[in-house]
Amino acid sequence: MEPAAEAMRDALSYVVVEAPAVPLYANVNRSAGDRPGYDP
Amino acid sequence: MGRRAGQRRTGPLRTCFDEVDQALGQNLFRLMREGPRGRTQADREMRSAGDQWAHSLARGSARLTEDGGGRVGQGGKLRRGPTALANIRLWCAAGSFRFWATTAKLLKLRGQAMQAAVPVGVGAMAALLGADPRAGRRKIADVAAQGEVCTGRQPTMTRRRSSFRATRAAIRPRDRICERRWAPSAPVSAAGVGGPVSIAR
Numbered sequence A: 001m002e003p004a005a006e007a008m009r010d011a012l013s014y015v016v017v018e019a020p021a022v023p024l025y026a027n028v029n030r031s032a033g034d035r036p037g038y039d040p
Numbered sequence B: 001m002g003r004r005a006g007q008r009r010t011g012p013l014r015t016c017f018d019e020v021d022q023a024l025g026q027n028l029f030r031l032m033r034e035g036p037r038g039r040t041q042a043d044r045e046m047r048s049a050g051d052q053w054a055h056s057l058a059r060g061s062a063r064l065t066e067d068g069g070g071r072v073g074q075g076g077k078l079r080r081g082p083t084a085l086a087n088i089r090l091w092c093a094a095g096s097f098r099f100w101a102t103t104a105k106l107l108k109l110r111g112q113a114m115q116a117a118v119p120v121g122v123g124a125m126a127a128l129l130g131a132d133p134r135a136g137r138r139k140i141a142d143v144a145a146q147g148e149v150c151t152g153r154q155p156t157m158t159r160r161r162s163s164f165r166a167t168r169a170a171i172r173p174r175d176r177i178c179e180r181r182w183a184p185s186a187p188v189s190a191a192g193v194g195g196p197v198s199i200a201r
Helices: A002-013 B002-008 B011-024 B028-034 B041-058 B084-093 B100-117 B133-145 B164-170
Strands: A024-026 B078-080 B126-129 B149-151 B157-161 B197-200
Touching: A002 B100, B011 B028, B011 B041, B011 B100, B028 B041, B041 B100, B084 B100
Parallel strands: A024 B078, B126 B197
Antiparallel strands: B126 B157, B149 B157
16 A cells, blocks of 8 residues: 555645644544545 | 435535536546446545535535544544545545545545555455454564555554455454454455455454
8 A cells, every 4th residue: 555655645745735623633543633644 | 315415416515516526527426326336446435425525515514524534522623534535535524625626636546546556356454343452463563474564553443455365364263352253255346445354352
């Protein structure tokens, strides 16, 4: 999946990401993120 | 319900579908209606997203309460699921992507990239659910040592991708971590989508 992850990282680097309207917490590590990431 | 809503599409639903259709150059509702059979991973992901968007927009809640990807919990927090599909859609639901088209393009790219990374019929997925975290980490290390591709961030919900046979052989019934509860052995498509192998304690 690493090639897919690389493609997504590259694509996301060009995307304008606004601040989320509410905090987004990952249920995996219970931490809040500030950008979407690739997580197959 | 999503498909019925997509058929009626008015107001924000129409805006969403028109924008996505224009961005992708394909008819999302037709994809939802005809189903994913014989289609690519990217089409499957777009169909799933279309169903959820149509459903949520029909309820007037596509933003901030997207089904499947996350839900608004106490204190107005959105919970992200462990998968990128839910992840990307959830960022969309929280308003981080300004346009529906952005989310649609990302989802389609993700499907294409995953399809390209793993040939159809090769991928498989297994999960260690409810496993002890330490034992889960040891199991992941064992699997990684065998040279299998392995993704494991949370031992209690670990997925590994390899051939179906190798997955079944590596996690044996007598394993202390889990007992096997095999899902029907349907053909496994790229990245395990379509035929996940669930192993629960």
